[in-house]
Every structure is written in structure tokens, then in C-alpha cells.
Amino acid sequence: MTCLANNFLATLSTTQQSSVVLALTSTNATQYWSNLPTTMVARRGIALSALSATQKAAAEALLAAALTAQGQTTMGNLRTADEYLKNNGGGSGYGGDLYYIAFLGTPSSTGPWILELTGHHYTFFYALGANNTPSSLTPNFVGVEPVSYSGGTPMATEQSAMRAVLAGLDSTQLTTAKLSTAVSDLVVGPQKDGKFPTTRSGILVSTLTSAQQDLVKAAIAAYANDANGTGQYEAYTSATALADTYVSWASYSDLATNGSYMRIDGPRIWIEFSVQGGIIFAAPHYHTVWRDKTTDYGGNFTF
Known part of the structure; x- marks a missing residue:
């Protein structure tokens, strides 16, 4: 490099x-x-x-x-x-x-x-x-934005992988995972470094079936496997990490309707997926962020 x-x-x-x-x-x-x-x-x-x-x-x-x-x-x-x-x-x-x-x-x-x-x-x-x-x-x-056009569907992999996690939950699990309030945009987006909620919410990945846990791993991979050689995916998906990782959502679980929201929150990993209203086009579009609570910016700063 x-x-x-x-x-x-x-x-x-x-x-x-x-x-x-x-x-x-x-x-x-x-x-x-x-x-x-x-x-x-x-x-x-x-x-x-x-x-x-x-x-x-x-x-x-x-x-x-x-x-x-x-x-x-x-x-x-x-x-x-x-x-x-x-x-x-x-x-x-x-x-x-x-x-x-x-x-x-x-x-x-x-x-x-x-x-x-x-x-x-x-x-x-x-x-x-x-x-x-x-x-x-x-x-x-x-x-x-837009999420789909004549040239393709740029975030189909991320959206499908995240939505599959929620679609794989049964009705009781889905209720457990739902946040009590709506989330209008990314909680830890730009200039919101270190603003992770003090109380973690949702359903613990360790309580899910093996097949459901595989869906969580696939959603993590859709982001973390973009990185070359950082070892972040492996850190996030160890048994120890998954035992302390939560999945949650708010408002709509389809991750397509304006206001839909989901996150994966672990000891290090933080992934948010927020469906926003259109800016240039009328249809909703996506904001997502992948954070690492330990190694954001290489771990060079404290927030």
C-alpha cells in the first residue's frame, strides 16, 4: 500500500x-x-x-x-x-x-x-x-439514489442480505428485535463519531438458530468483506462476538419503505441501514454505514 x-x-x-x-x-x-x-x-x-x-x-x-x-x-x-x-x-x-x-x-x-x-x-x-x-x-x-435504474441496482447485495435477516425471524423474534421508537436517519453517521447508544437493544444473535445466524453473518459479510486484509469480518463473526451481538429494526422490516431501519450492533461491529425519502427522485433511497467501535480511523482517536 x-x-x-x-x-x-x-x-x-x-x-x-x-x-x-x-x-x-x-x-x-x-x-x-x-x-x-x-x-x-x-x-x-x-x-x-x-x-x-x-x-x-x-x-x-x-x-x-x-x-x-x-x-x-x-x-x-x-x-x-x-x-x-x-x-x-x-x-x-x-x-x-x-x-x-x-x-x-x-x-x-x-x-x-x-x-x-x-x-x-x-x-x-x-x-x-x-x-x-x-x-x-x-x-x-x-x-x-436511485436504488434501481437502467444501469443496475447498486446496493442489491447489501439490502437483500440485511432484509434476509429480518425475514428469517419468526413473529416472536421479530417483536423482540423491534425498537420502541422510530429512527429517522443513521444514528452514528458522518460527524457522529462515538455516538453509539449506551443501552443496546434488539435480539441477541446467540439466541437464533444456526440458519438464522448464518443470515446475520452474510449481512455482515456484505459490508466487512469489502475490506482487503483487515480481519474485521473474522473478528465480528467469532462465537464470542456473536454471543454479544444484537439485531434490531424500527418502523418497517421490509427495508424498502421510507422510514425502514435496521442495525447490527456487536462488541465492535455497527452496521445501520436507513431508508430515506428521495432527494432527486421521488422514490426512497438508502443510507447505510459500517462502523468499528475499536478500529474506526485505525483506532487512532478516542471519542
């Missing part, structure tokens, strides 16, 4: 390099990413759209290395969706290359640094520590 990062930096001018390499501080990490268009919330770093063909190829190689094949598909689908949004009513605030790449900390094989990619409906922080060892891809915001 460090070699790829330095290869990318070598293609940049001195001015471009200074905009890409930022200090590894809590402010730089937490305050400049959003699910809003870049025209509404400015990002740090340099936009892929501002790069030459050679620079962009180096950037894309670096981004791909942070992700598995599944993760590369996720990134490609969401950037394609943003390009569709730009060309179908969204305008200049959207676009497949209107995503910003930045380094928090100087890329190094011996010290911590983070590769950040952030734009409208997709953000990840790929954190590396000593000896270039990856520790997390979180926070990882994954959203899409």
Missing part, C-alpha cells in the same frame, strides 16, 4: 501533493466527510476528476488495493450510480469521479496512516499501522 501511495504521489505536482497529504488528526479525519454532495460539504484532498489520465490510473490502483473484489464492485457500482444521478437531474454536485482522495499521515511502512476516499454516497477510511498492516476500512458510508 505504501508503494502504491508513493507511486501516486510521484505523479502529482508539489501543490497537488500538499493538498493530498494531511496531518493524521481527529479533525482532519472526522470533519470533512459527508453523505451530502460535495457542493454542499467541501471535502479535503484532491478530486479524481481533477487528475490527469496517468494520475488517475495510479489513484485507482491504490484504491483497488484497499478493497477486495467485492469491495471494488461496491465502489464501482456507487460511483456509477452517482454518474447516473449527475446526468439525470442531480447536476454538478454529483459524479462518478467527484470523489476525493487524501492521506491522513504520510504514507509509511513503519507508522500509522490512512487512505481516505470520500464523495457523495460513498466514503471509506483504509487504516494502516506498523509494518503496513491494515486494521480497518471504517467508517464506511455506503448509500445510493
